[in-house]
Amino acid sequence: GIQVEQSPPDLILQEGANSTLRCNFSDSVNNLQWFHQNPWGQLINLFYIPSGTKQNGRLSATTVATERYSLLYISSSQTTDSGVYFCAVNTGGFKTIFGAGTRLFVKA
Amino acid sequence: DSGVTQTPKHLITATGQRVTLRCSPRSGDLSVYWYQQSLDQGLQFLIQYYNGEERAKGNILERFSAQQFPDLHSELNLSSLELGDSALYFCASSVGGAGELFFGEGSRLTVL
Numbered sequence: 001g002i003q004v005e006q007s008p009p010d011l012i013l014q015e016g017a018n019s020t021l022r023c024n025f026s027d028s029v030n031n032l033q034w035f036h037q038n039p040w041g042q043l044i045n046l047f048y049i050p051s052g053t054k055q056n057g058r059l060s061a062t063t064v065a066t067e068r069y070s071l072l073y074i075s076s077s078q079t080t081d082s083g084v085y086f087c088a089v090n091t092g093g094f095k096t097i098f099g100a101g102t103r104l105f106v107k108a
Numbered sequence: 109d110s111g112v113t114q115t116p117k118h119l120i121t122a123t124g125q126r127v128t129l130r131c132s133p134r135s136g137d138l139s140v141y142w143y144q145q146s147l148d149q150g151l152q153f154l155i156q157y158y159n160g161e162e163r164a165k166g167n168i169l170e171r172f173s174a175q176q177f178p179d180l181h182s183e184l185n186l187s188s189l190e191l192g193d194s195a196l197y198f199c200a201s202s203v204g205g206a207g208e209l210f211f212g213e214g215s216r217l218t219v220l
Contacts, residue, residue: 030206041196043211045110086151090206094164096141098151 002027002091006099013077013106021072021102023087030092032063034072037084037101046072046085077106111135114199114212122220126187129215133180133201139163140182141200141209142174151198157182158205189219 003026013019023032034046047054047061049070054061058077063070074081084101111134121127133140142154153166157176168174171189176182186193196216200209 031208033209035211041216042213043198045208045210048208088151088209092206094139094156094158094205095153095166096200096206096209097153098143100150 001095002029002089002097004087004089004097004099006085006087006102008102009100010103011105013104015077015079015106015108017077017106018073018075019077019104021074021085021104023070023072023089023099025068025070025087025089027068027091029065029068029089031090031096032070033088033096034061034070035086035088036081037086039083043086074104077104079106079108082106110210110212112199112201112210112212114197114215116215117213118216118218120218120220121189123189123191125189125219126185127189127217129184129186129197129199129217131182131184131199131201131212133182133199134210137201137203137210138180139202139205139207140176140180141202142168142182142184143198143200145196145198145214146192147195154184156205163205186217191219193217194219 031050051065087099090096113132143151154168156164
């Protein structure tokens with residue numbers, strides 16, 4: 001089955017810093033999503049981005065489907081950005097597979 | 109609020125017992141997915157239903173079973189519970205079989 005790798009596994013930032021999270025996948029995908037799991041466990045949809053670039057406030061994402069990767073950019077990070085960021089992909093079947101996540105801690 | 113409702117939010121039970129987790133998808137969504145997240149782990153895909161039919165199976169134990177009812181809500185049944193079954197169980201829904209997923213807040217199961 002498809003392999004989804006996220007990097008880095010852990011990231012510590014000072015408030016105000018920028019960061020880039022990466023998601024590599026081993027096969028062609030029909031869709032790709034980025035989620036943020038907050039410290040209370042809630043999974044929040046960030047982007048649905050099978051290809052191209054999208055922006056939402058301080059966050060933006062780019063998926064290059066032909067090269068099998070996606071990037072999530074966080075600018076001017078805030079303490080509320082802390083949590084785990086997951087990439088999830090679907091190859092056209094009925095399974096959506098998650099990467100292991102990037103755990104982000106933003107220090108005040 | 110994603111529109112996906114899961115009950116109960118918290119559940120504490122003993123080894124060997126059986127529990128049922130319930131999920132109501134977003135209005136209009138035909139697909140329901142179940143995922144398991146053990147402590148500090150990623151999300152493991154368990155099973156997916158589309159309009160009442162099982163369409164995909166992941167790493168679901170034989171002690172676990174699920175179904176989707178005609179009104180599209182779904183139930184995940186966990187039996188002969190073991191300590192290792194303690195986890196956060198998420199339900200998600202989507203319009204079609206492979207579209208954008210929306211997650212409920214999860215059911216946190218603790219097996220003592």
